[in-house]
Amino acid sequence: MSIRIAVAAPFLAAGSRSMPESSFVVDLSLDRDWFSPDQAKRLVDVATGEGLLSREDGDLRPTFDPETVTVPDGFRPDESILQQRSVFETVLDRCLDHGIEKQTAVAGINKLQADLAVTIEAAAVLFAHKRGIDVQSEADAALEEL
Template sequence: MSLKTVVAAAFRHLRKERLQKVEFIYYISIDRKWMNKDQAALLLERARDEGLIIQKDGTFVPAFDPAEVDIPLGFKPSGDVLEKHDPVERLVADIARKAGAETQSIYAEMNRIISDTFLGNLMPEAAVVILARRYQVPFGTYKPELKEKLMTQTNSKSD
């Protein structure tokens, strides 16, 4: 289940439009017993990093309408909700699904684009976008993350 579903569950089940950090952590760790307090705090930080919640005046507000999220009966998040997946990995997986190929072959094709076509002067984030276009896989939702990753890498190399 997605991180968005977990966040929506907290706001909907507590019937609040704003939650304090302690309320969110209490709901996730003690009320629902989905994870421990540290994991719940990490989940909150990850939701903020991904733009699912916004911090305003010491409280957290969802950046989406929790009522529009389908929360299955008996919902319990899996451990992978805490993992932050690389946008390149997720887009490669989408391309592999669309192409009916293994992710390793998509990575190999991406590496060929980088080394053969661009002589090693292309970042993986750009190469995966080329592949997404080639296989007609929508990548618009990944653009902000890919751009941020490129900017972070560029800034760290210039330091």
């Protein structure tokens, strides 16, 4: 499931837009029992790398509004979110978070890639942007990779 949900959950529980990394790790590992402390620290690194978290004044801050995220009952993130993902995978996940079917998103991205003769990352960013999904950080990452 979504890395955004796992990142948002501690901020929603705390009712805050900022928290020390240690509190974030405790929430995910001890309070929720979703990850080990080392895995929760890895999530911080992955989420920071994907532009979902920023470090400011020693605290973690989400780069999105956690209030826009719902943590479903019984949610338990898969350990696969602890792996660094490509821009394509990140954008595809954002599309799924916005209710777009995976098959529809992949087909649309592939069509854009073929029609425009661009990279899969550029096509994914354009696909999401056309649907009103904020993918600016992913677009910046795709541009850096060129």
